[in-house]
Amino acid sequence: MRAFNVRSMRAITTLVAISFLAFSVQAQTKSDWFKSLMRPDTLTSCCDDADCKVDDTARFDDGQWTVEINGRRQAVQRSKILETESYDGRAYSCVYQGVLLCFVKPGGGY
Helix, strand or coil: CHHHHHHHHHHHHHHHHHHHHHHHHHCCCHHHHHHHCECCCCCCECCCCCCEEECCCCEEECCEEEEEECCEEEECCHHHEECCCCCCCCCEEEEECCEEEEEECCCCCC
């Protein structure tokens, strides 16, 4: 009976530790994540909550990402693509005054 209790306690301790690690990684808010994004072409901030949105229009065809901005589909320049994981696995476009500043490919996720 004692061996069962020790094994159970180890299992519970392990699950608690894993849960804590998962929570601490997810603890970064989406707003903080947006503010951490840097433009690869200028090394300045991409955006914040106002400029960066989930982009359900993002498509990858023939080796090229495209997005719709103001109703027009356009190619995403490689210099605008960030090599970072998406916050939640979805594509994001950071657009200011109709100009694409940054693009985060779908996939990954914190």
